[in-house]
Amino acid sequence: MSAAIELQDVTRSFGAVDAVSGVSFAVADGEFFSMLGPSGSGKTTCLRLIAGFDLPTRGHILLSGADASSLPPYERDVNTVFQDYALFPHLSVLENVAYGLRMRGVAAADRAKRSEAALEQVALGGMGGRRPSQLSGGQRQRVALARALVNQPRVLLLDEPLGALDLKLREQMQVELKSLQRQLGITFVYVTHDQSEALSMSDRVAVFNRGRIEQVAPPRVLYAAPRTVFVAGFVGTANIVTAERAKRWTGRDRPVAIRPEHIRVGAPPGDQPSTSGTLVDVLFQGPVSRLAVDTEVGTLSVSVGSHAGDGPSTELGATLQLYWPREAMVELEPTEPV
Amino acid sequence: MQHRPPLARIAAGLYRRHQLALWLLLGPPMLWLGVVYLGSLLSMVWQSAYGFDDFSMQVVPELTLANYRALLDGSNLDIVLRTLGMAVAVTLGCAALAFPIAYYIARHTSGTLKSALYASVMLPMWVSYIVKAYAWTLILAQGGLVYWASDALGLRGALEALLELPVIGGSSLSTSNLGRWFVFVYVWLPYMILPVYAAIERVPENLLQASADLGARPAQTFRSVILPLTFPGVAAGSIFTFSLTLGDYIIPQLIGPSGYYVGTMVNTLHGSVGNLPMAAAFTVVPIVIIGLYLALARRFGAFDAL
Numbered sequence: 090m091s092a093a094i095e096l097q098d099v100t101r102s103f104g105a106v107d108a109v110s111g112v113s114f115a116v117a118d119g120e121f122f123s124m125l126g127p128s129g130s131g132k133t134t135c136l137r138l139i140a141g142f143d144l145p146t147r148g149h150i151l152l153s154g155a156d157a158s159s160l161p162p163y164e165r166d167v168n169t170v171f172q173d174y175a176l177f178p179h180l181s182v183l184e185n186v187a188y189g190l191r192m193r194g195v196a197a198a199d200r201a202k203r204s205e206a207a208l209e210q211v212a213l214g215g216m217g218g219r220r221p222s223q224l225s226g227g228q229r230q231r232v233a234l235a236r237a238l239v240n241q242p243r244v245l246l247l248d249e250p251l252g253a254l255d256l257k258l259r260e261q262m263q264v265e266l267k268s269l270q271r272q273l274g275i276t277f278v279y280v281t282h283d284q285s286e287a288l289s290m291s292d293r294v295a296v297f298n299r300g301r302i303e304q305v306a307p308p309r310v311l312y313a314a315p316r317t318v319f320v321a322g323f324v325g326t327a328n329i330v331t332a333e334r335a336k337r338w339t340g341r342d343r344p345v346a347i348r349p350e351h352i353r354v355g356a357p358p359g360d361q362p363s364t365s366g367t368l369v370d371v372l373f374q375g376p377v378s379r380l381a382v383d384t385e386v387g388t389l390s391v392s393v394g395s396h397a398g399d400g401p402s403t404e405l406g407a408t409l410q411l412y413w414p415r416e417a418m419v420e421l422e423p424t425e426p427v
Numbered sequence: 428m429q430h431r432p433p434l435a436r437i438a439a440g441l442y443r444r445h446q447l448a449l450w451l452l453l454g455p456p457m458l459w460l461g462v463v464y465l466g467s468l469l470s471m472v473w474q475s476a477y478g479f480d481d482f483s484m485q486v487v488p489e490l491t492l493a494n495y496r497a498l499l500d501g502s503n504l505d506i507v508l509r510t511l512g513m514a515v516a517v518t519l520g521c522a523a524l525a526f527p528i529a530y531y532i533a534r535h536t537s538g539t540l541k542s543a544l545y546a547s548v549m550l551p552m553w554v555s556y557i558v559k560a561y562a563w564t565l566i567l568a569q570g571g572l573v574y575w576a577s578d579a580l581g582l583r584g585a586l587e588a589l590l591e592l593p594v595i596g597g598s599s600l601s602t603s604n605l606g607r608w609f610v611f612v613y614v615w616l617p618y619m620i621l622p623v624y625a626a627i628e629r630v631p632e633n634l635l636q637a638s639a640d641l642g643a644r645p646a647q648t649f650r651s652v653i654l655p656l657t658f659p660g661v662a663a664g665s666i667f668t669f670s671l672t673l674g675d676y677i678i679p680q681l682i683g684p685s686g687y688y689v690g691t692m693v694n695t696l697h698g699s700v701g702n703l704p705m706a707a708a709f710t711v712v713p714i715v716i717i718g719l720y721l722a723l724a725r726r727f728g729a730f731d732a733l
Contacts, residue, residue, distance in 0.1 A: 141640075191651075
């Protein structure tokens with residue numbers, strides 16, 4: 090069975106700048122796939138290429154195995170939920186949701202029934218008579234979702250749909266979106282710059298940086314085994330130790346990443362890699378505290394439980410010994426000269 | 428406290444007394460609006476209720492509704508209906524022509540070309556209205572450009588057939604309603620293009636993308652998204668074309684068949700006859716019609732962008 094979406098060496102150039110450069114990946118049917126990266130990394134451009142709002146300069150885009158690179162958006166079995174919802178202001182909520190069905194010639198009674206059902210699905214049943222201008226941001230977002238889902242597309246594209254919502258609403262919507270996707274079994278392609286959002290919702294995540302994909306992996310693998318310096322730093326926090334400095338422990342000429350929660354404070358019980366340094370900052374974050382320790386391999390960020398009563402001294406200026414398990418050092422690809 | 432120059436103290440005082448500053452700013456224009464504009468309008472409406480002695484050709488300053496009753500007379504009513512008919516026809520013509528032009532400039536051009544086309548739409552407004560009207564009398568005249576072109580293209584027959592048609596035809600182009608309609612449309616076209624252009628530009632790109640994403644072909648997107656959202660712009664433009672045609676008194680004199688328009692009637696009554704009350708009564712007609720039209724246009728969203 091062919092992949093729901095496949096990008097083959099896709100490049101999109103704007104003059105001399107490559108917004109997307111040599112990107113290849115495949116999304117399986119029914120997968121929740123996220124494209125993660127900072128602004129300008131090319132993830133939204135990729136989404137637009139899949140939707141058909143833009144055409145690739147080079148490369149191919151396949152939908153369900155067929156080359157869709159030159160198909161206009163209205164001929165692709167793909168629906169999009171836009172970042173700013175893009176609801177039609179001159180139509181009611183119900184008419185908005187029914188729009189796609191109307192364009193395809195579905196009869197009025199059938200349209201109304203299915204649209205009402207779609208609204209029920211996103212917990213907006215009975216709001217069909219309202220206008221978009223009368224709804225809150227969260228409600229508009231659900232209308233945009235219903236409007237896309239009612240067409241039962243093969244693939245649903247979501248362009249940072251939760252960006253404009255406040256934190257609590259965002260977290261609630263994340264849970265709802267995830268369960269909706271499981272329920273419907275539709276392939277979701279989700280664009281976000283929020284790594285915690287991508288990690289919590291996705292089956293797999295593609296990390297974008299400057300138009301290229303640095304790694305595609307399930308969230309746990311991305312966190313535990315980042316491939317590059319960028320991925321290690323972007324997904325969660327990491328201590329990056331340069332190749333020359335890491336050599337003493339790894340014997341290899343590669344930079345390593347160490348997660349703050351793997352570093353222990355105190356004398357190493359065995360022959361674990363260790364170092365010592367001066368405590369320069371303590372950041373209380375509730376359940377954990379972040380210690381910044383100046384060592385000979387750079388400033389290391391150490392995560393300690395805040396409850397530690399008999400724990401290490403947290404007085405600024407104190408000398409602390411640090412150690413970590415050898416496996417906690419994740420080898421990264423050599424940093425390309427910038 | 429430092430000694431402040433008098434101007435600074437006045438400015439500070441005005442900053443504190445907001446209302447006073449507002450009244451000082453608005454005072455002169457409102458005085459103008461109230462006294463000169465509204466005052467003359469009201470005095471004219473008052474005048475329309477005066478009588479007129481046909482024998483002595485003098486205004487009789489007694490209140491009477493005779494003028495308004497006379498308006499409902501056959502020939503006077505014809506004048507109003509004739510003018511109204513042309514105003515509607517011109518509005519429809521301008522809308523039909525302006526929309527494709529505005530659409531093309533807004534959505535299919537960019538950069539220098541777009542600015543150049545936008546400027547060229549506005550350029551005719553730099554030319555005096557009288558000059559344009561007279562130019563058209565020459566263009567439409569028997570020995571003029573249109574006749575010459577139709578002969579050169581072998582379309583003389585078609586032109587003659589067009590002029591044979593009732594109502595819009597006439598003995599020649601420059602004495603036909605068709606010719607008059609054409610000149611009106613030409614002269615008012617920029618006033619329709621600009622609001623329509625603005626309305627089209629205001630349609631957010633993401634709505635068009637959403638429409639395509641949901642399966643609408645370009646023609647469907649046009650009918651279902653662009654047309655409804657730009658209609659207020661057309662309504663706004665129509666206010667210009669409608670009211671300007673309704674009150675015009677120069678083009679009907681230069682082009683088209685004989686027969687009074689409201690504007691030319693007022694001109695004659697005021698100038699040659701001196702029947703100021705009747706002229707005033709005729710003037711009230713377009714005021715009322717336009718008042719109703721504005722209310723209708725408002726309902727269609729012509730003022731939504733304000």
